[in-house]
Amino acid sequence: MQQIRARRPEALSRMYDLYSTLVYSIAMRVLRDGAAAEDVMQEVFLKIWQQPDSFADQRGSLCGWLAVVTRNRAIDRVRGSRQFDNVDDLQLSNHFDLGAEAEREIMLGRVWTVLETMPAEQRQAMEMAFFEGHTHTEIAEKTGQPLGTIKTRIRTALITIRKALEVPA
Amino acid sequence: MTPDQHSGPGPHSASHPEMDELIAYAMGTPAPTEAERTAMDRVRLHLTECAECRTQVAQIRSDLALAAMAVPQIAPPPEAKARLFQVAGLELNRTSAPAAAPEKVVSIQRRRFSPGVMWIGWAAAAACLLYAVHVRDTSQAIRQQLRLETAQLIQRTDSSARARQVLDLLNSPQAQRVTLIAAHTKPQPTGHAVYLPSRGALVFTASNLAPLPENKTYELWVIPANGSAPIPAGTFQPNAHGMASLVLPKLPHGVPAKAFGVTMEKAGGATKPTLPILLAGG
Numbered sequence: 001m002q003q004i005r006a007r008r009p010e011a012l013s014r015m016y017d018l019y020s021t022l023v024y025s026i027a028m029r030v031l032r033d034g035a036a037a038e039d040v041m042q043e044v045f046l047k048i049w050q051q052p053d054s055f056a057d058q059r060g061s062l063c064g065w066l067a068v069v070t071r072n073r074a075i076d077r078v079r080g081s082r083q084f085d086n087v088d089d090l091q092l093s094n095h096f097d098l099g100a101e102a103e104r105e106i107m108l109g110r111v112w113t114v115l116e117t118m119p120a121e122q123r124q125a126m127e128m129a130f131f132e133g134h135t136h137t138e139i140a141e142k143t144g145q146p147l148g149t150i151k152t153r154i155r156t157a158l159i160t161i162r163k164a165l166e167v168p169a
Numbered sequence: 170m171t172p173d174q175h176s177g178p179g180p181h182s183a184s185h186p187e188m189d190e191l192i193a194y195a196m197g198t199p200a201p202t203e204a205e206r207t208a209m210d211r212v213r214l215h216l217t218e219c220a221e222c223r224t225q226v227a228q229i230r231s232d233l234a235l236a237a238m239a240v241p242q243i244a245p246p247p248e249a250k251a252r253l254f255q256v257a258g259l260e261l262n263r264t265s266a267p268a269a270a271p272e273k274v275v276s277i278q279r280r281r282f283s284p285g286v287m288w289i290g291w292a293a294a295a296a297c298l299l300y301a302v303h304v305r306d307t308s309q310a311i312r313q314q315l316r317l318e319t320a321q322l323i324q325r326t327d328s329s330a331r332a333r334q335v336l337d338l339l340n341s342p343q344a345q346r347v348t349l350i351a352a353h354t355k356p357q358p359t360g361h362a363v364y365l366p367s368r369g370a371l372v373f374t375a376s377n378l379a380p381l382p383e384n385k386t387y388e389l390w391v392i393p394a395n396g397s398a399p400i401p402a403g404t405f406q407p408n409a410h411g412m413a414s415l416v417l418p419k420l421p422h423g424v425p426a427k428a429f430g431v432t433m434e435k436a437g438g439a440t441k442p443t444l445p446i447l448l449a450g451g
Contacts (some may be wrong), residue, residue: 024243025240037245064231
């Protein structure tokens with residue numbers, strides 16, 4: 001990030017090489033459209049190039065920050081609004097180091113396992129909220145389930161993920 | 170602290186927002202009603218004075234970041250880097266990474282996402298799994314602690330390897346493709362759909378498709394069992410061998426299908442099928 005702040009294009013090039021697949025994949029997951037996903041990816045990298053201080057090291061890992069910012073930008077595009085325009089308060093936990101490749105891989109392995117094994121209805125509710133940007137009420141209407149059930153499913157899905165991540169490495 | 174512990178006893182617990190509200194805030198869930206907006210304003214205000222809840226929101230965001238990072242990995246188009254640098258007003262050092270020549274730069278809006286890219290995603294996701302297993306195996310201590318996850322991941326990896334083998338075969342231009350039909354009969358266009366309604370997941374392959382006229386595309390439709398309107402499931406173009414595929418197009422969850430159909434539509438697709446239905450099955 002210091003090299004980015006020093007306005008060195010090769011630093012942007014390296015950052016792109018490291019994270020473009022991650023950013024593009026998340027944007028694709030939300031938008032399911034290659035051109036729109038590339039637009040979001042471009043926006044995210046331009047943001048960090050033009051406003052490097054929008055990411056501060058104490059807010060968590062760059063990798064996690066890019067993941068959340070990309071998801072938010074993509075959801076904004078789906079909704080046609082700029083709800084997440086202000087990313088200054090995007091604080092992530094430093095509980096584990098997503099910037100360290102080995103730890104990130106272990107944590108990702110756990111998340112894959114949890115997502116694969118959690119009840120389908122929990123995963124569906126969480127994905128509809130997180131990747132499709134639906135409100136709880138919208139999810140309840142689309143799935144025909146009570147609002148309270150949807151909230152419980154999303155909460156339980158996140159609790160399951162959290163508990164898996166909190167197992168000491 | 171796990172999310173379910175948050176509402177436990179504590180100096181401010183009586184005024185803490187509900188966990189569902191913190192989750193909605195962390196996700197940035199829209200608040201379309203006045204009551205929901207008021208609730209979100211209350212959360213926002215509470216966060217300015219409650220470090221415990223700020224930590225909780227940061228943890229939720231961090232968990233969600235990992236959920237986002239766990240999506241199947243899809244490499245961006247090779248030309249995307251050159252386009253980014255062009256927009257940023259920078260010169261791309263072409264020795265640092267593969268990138269397209271400037272004369273190949275095209276408007277993003279004119280490009281269409283190719284279904285073929287999804288195959289890359291499957292392969293990348295499988296490679297990530299294999300890599301995760303490799304990292305895990307480098308540490309005996311970690312392996313012991315993650316015994317359960319290891320078993321599950323190995324099972325997934327085996328499944329992924331087999332799935333990749335199948336996909337590689339189906340997608341390989343070198344593979345010999347033979348359809349056996351009654352002798353002296355012209356090969357007929359054929360489609361195969363594999364559909365899981367509960368997840369809205371669909372994989373479709375077709376063969377012997379006729380070439381398309383200019384500005385036309387094939388479009389797949391899911392015909393819901395409840396009699397509602399056909400749902401567009403994606404457009405596709407056959408290759409030179411008349412083969413095409415659609416992998417995991419965006420579909421609603423929980424819609425049982427009565428049938429599937431393929432029509433020819435204007436480039437870009439349609440919201441309602443145009444007769445005749447060229448391929449049908451169910």
